[in-house]
Structures are given as C-alpha cells and as structure tokens.
Amino acid sequence: MTKTQKAEIIEVLSNEFKDAQSVIFCDYKGLSVSELEGLRKIAREKEAKVQVVKNTLATIALKNAELEGIELQDTNILVWGDDSVATSKVVSNFAKNNEKFVIKSAYIDREAADAAKVEAFAKLPGREELLGMLAATWMAPLTCIGFGLNALKEKKEQEAA
Template sequence: MTRDKKSDLINTLSESFKESSGIVVSEFKGLSVKKLEELRKSAKDLDVKVQVVKNTLASLALKNAGIDGFVLKDTNIFIWGEQLNVTKVAAKFAENNDLFNIKSAHIDGEICGVEKVVALSKMPSRDELIAMLLQVWNAPIQNFTIGLNALKEKKEQTA
C-alpha cells in the first residue's frame, strides 16, 4: 500500500470514527472467510461498518479522532457505528463463534470491556421500544372492543 493510500485510509477512518458512537475491537484469528462474510452481512443490515485494519494505521486514525486508550495487539477487526447496533452485532457474533473474541470497546466516550458490550447488546433498540409503547397504548382499546364484542354476542344469544 502506498503512502498516499495509507494517509487516505487514515483520514477516512478518522472521520468515520469521529461520527460513530460505538467502536468495538475484536480478535478474529482463525475465522474462515465465510464466517467473516456473515459478520459483514449482519453488520450491513444494521448500518454498522466492519473492517480489518493494521494496528499502526488504526492507532493513527483513533488518535486523529480523539480516541485514546485502546491497546492494539495481534490481529484486530474493527466494528463501528451507532452504539447499540455495534454491540448487538459484536455480541451476537461472539456468542455464535468461539474464535471471535471481543477485546474492548469505545462507548459513550470511554473505553470499556466485554461486560458492558454484552449488557448493551441486550437492551432493546429504538424501534423495539416504540413497538412496546404502541402495544401498551393499544391494549386498552383492544380490551374495550373485545368486551363490546362479548356483550353483543351475549345479547344476541338471549334474544
């Protein structure tokens, strides 16, 4: 890779890391290409980016983005985007693949461990919360119509 391509990659990653609210660094050594494609597909569905980046280039990009505290060793894959989606993608994939290990994450402006990533992955997303709220709002109306229907059937039977 030429020096210009490296600097372009660093600039692109820096901007992307600045815009994202969650970054997860994971180890993927030993995973097949097919498994990595599954990870990329599940990430794409949730608008999350996944990329393998050399540690030196990633360190420079993170530093340019104002993110400090990551210890980058061995082979790493970076997953970034909206924090709940990132944690859901990483935790679900780690749960199904023994060779994929979450090392650390940058969420809410701080470096955190695997425990926080797993805890955040279990939280409902915005769309799930809206669906729950709509169910709660719909329940009284639904129960009222069921009651009216039962009353109507009872009146028809007595008539």
C-alpha cells in the same frame, strides 16, 4: 501501501469514528475468509461496518476522532456503527457462534468499555423492540376504552330487550 493510501485510510476512518456511537475491537485470528464475510453481511444488515485495519493506522484514526484510552495489540477487526445496541448485538451473536472470534474492548458512546459492557449492551432491547413496546403502551388505554364502550353497548341492548 504508500503514504498516500495510508493517509486516505486514516482520513476515512477518522470521519467514520467521529460519527460512530460505538467502535468494537475483536480478535479474529483463525477465522476463515468465508466466516469474516458472514460477519460483514450480518453487520451490513444492521447498518454497521467491519474492517481489518493495521493497529498503527487505527490508533491514529481513533486519536483524530478524539477516542483515547484503548491500546490496540495483536490482530484486530473493527466493527462500528451508529446504534450501539445493534452493533453490540452483531459482535455478541457472532462471538457466540464462532469461538475464535473474541470481543476485546470498545468505545461505546465515546467512552472506553470492556467486553462485559459490550455483552451488556447486546442484551438490551433493540430500537424496533422499544418502538413496539412504546406503541403497545400507547394503544393500551384505547383498547380499554374500546372494551368499555362495547360492554356499555351490550348492556344497553340487553336493557332495551
């Protein structure tokens, strides 16, 4: 890999990491190419990105994005995205189905975090679930008013008869 290619990778990753809400580091040693493609497909569906990057290049890109506090060692695959909960769910679910895939550490909301915090974020309800809960909460008073008005209508009809 030439210096120009390395510089391009660092620049792209630096920009990606500046915009990301979470960057998760995982060990992927022993996984097949098809299994990694499965991870990429799942991540794409959740608008997360996955890439294997040399530790030196990733460290420089993280430093450029002002993310510090985690030292990269051994083999790493990086998973990052704009939604911390969705990205955490991607890696957590993949790790449950593939024992060779291990969550090491992460930056969540620009703070260093361990694997336990990633797992905790994965257990939180996602954006769609929260929107559904909010809609149900907003609809509850309207539903009660509807039942009340219907009961009043039936009572008036019984009194008139």
